[in-house]
Amino acid sequence: MIEEGSPPSTEELRAWLRLGHASGIGPVRGRALLAQIGPPEAILEAGPARVAEVLGTVAPAKALFRLDRERDQRVAAALRWQTDGAATRLILTLSDPRYPARLLDLADPPLILYCVGDWRWLGQPQIAIVGSRNASLHGAGTARALAAAVAAAGWTVTSGLAEGIDQAAHQGALAARGGSTIAALGTGIEQIYPARAQGLARRIVGCGALIGEQPIGSPPVPANFPRRNRLIAALSRAVLVVEAAPRSGSLITARLAADLGREVMAVPGSIHSPLARGCNALIRQGAKLVDCAADILAELPPLSQLGLRWAPGTAPMAGSEGLEINPPAPHSSDEPAAAPGSAARAKGPPAADLPEEQARLLAVMSADPVKLETIAQRQRVPLSSALAALQTLELIGLVQRQLDGSYVRCS
Secondary structure (H helix, E strand, O other): OOOOOOOOOHHHHHHHHHHHOOOOOHHHHHHHHHHHOOOHHHHHHHOHHHHHHHHOOOHHHHHHHOOOHHHHHHHHHHHHHHHHOHHHEEEEEOOOOOOOHHHHHOOOOOOEEEEEEOHHHHHOOEEEEEEOOOOOHHHHHHHHHHHHHHHHOOOEEEEOOOOOHHHHHHHHHHHOOOOOEEEEOOOEOOOOOOHHHHHHHHHHHHOEEEEEOEOOOOOOOOOHHHHHHHHHHHHOOEEEEEOOOOOOHHHHHHHHHHHOOOEEEEEOOOOOOHHHHHHHHHHHOOOEEOOOHHHHHOOOOOHHHOOOOOOOOOOOOOOOOOOOOOOOOOOOOOOOOOOOOOHHHHOOOOHHHOOHHHHHHHHOOOOOOEOHHHHHHHHOOOHHHHHHHHHHHHHOOOEEEOOOOOEEEOO
16 A cells, blocks of 8 residues: 655655666556555565565566666666756655645556656646647647636646647647646656647746656657556546547547546537547547537536645745746635636636737627628738637637627627
C-alpha cells in the first residue's frame, strides 16, 4: 500500500528513478513491487531473487540489478535537470504528496512524473480538448473558442501540445483572462515536440504546467504518444474531441476517458468531412454532442463542489519567486458560482475580456440582423477575419447566426 508522505530526499529520488526507468519493470510491475516489498530503497536491498519472486519472472529482476550505464546516465540527467531548474522543475514520485491524485485512477500510473511549472495546477479541475493534428481552420477556431470559454469559467484546459487541435486548445485557454492549461508530453520533458511549439510551451509554464513520464532526453517515439494520452484522460473530468479521423489518437484518449468514468464529448461535423467521422462516431456511441461552451459546462459539477487542494490566487509555492503564474480569479464568497448551463456560463467571458478584434466587432452589433459582409466593411477587416471572430463569438454564446446567414447579438 502506497501512502502519502514527505517529498523524497535526493537518495530516495535516485532509488525511485532507478526503479522507474529500469528495463522491463514499468508502472504495473513497479506498483506490485512497491506493494509487496516497500519503497524503492527496500526493493533494491531485497535482491533479484525476491524481486523475481514477486514479479513471477526472472528477466526484469535481473535487469533491475545488473550494471546499466544507460539507465544510470538517465538517473543522473534527471537529478541534474531538477537541480538546475529551481522551483520550475520537479520530479514527482508515486508516493509524493504532490503527485496528482487523479492519475491513481489508472491501472498503470507513472512511477515518475516530470513537471515544469507549478505542480498545483495538476490538482485543479481540468477539461481535456483534443483532436486532429491536421485540423481545418474551422476546427482549430472551434477548439480555440471553446477552450477560451471554459478557461474563463475557471477550468484548466489539458491537451497534448500536438499541432492542430491540441495547440489551438492551449492557445484558447491562454487567451482567456486568468486562463490556465496543462500540456502532457510524449517525449522527455525537455524535448518539446514539435520543435516549433517552444514558444507556446514557455507560455504554458507561466500559466500552467508541462508534464511527462519519459526519461530525460527521450526523443519523439510513436509508441509513447498513446501512453501520453492516458495521462490526459485521467487528469481530466471530461474529454472533448474536436475533429478526429476514424483511427485518430484522440479516439484513444476518448476511449480511455470512458473507461475511467470521465465524461466524453464531441463536436459534430459534416458527413462529407473525413475529420468529422471520428467525432460523429463518438456521438453515435453516446458521447455528448457539443455545439457551444454551455453544453460542456452543463455536464460538469460547479467548481465550488470539487474540493480543490489549492485555491488559485493563494501564496506561491515555496521557492517560486520569479515564476510567472497567472491563476484564475477565485469566486467571491459573496457571489455563488453560476449553476452549470446557466446564462452566466453560457455566454462565456464578458466583452471586456475578449480579444480586441472580437470586442470591437461585438460592440457594433445589436438585436438587428446584420450580414457578414456588412460587419467586415464597417470594421474594415478582411472577410475571413470577420468570419473567424463571429464564429468564436457564436461558440461562446455572445452572437447568434440566423437562418439567412445574418448575425445578431444575444441579449
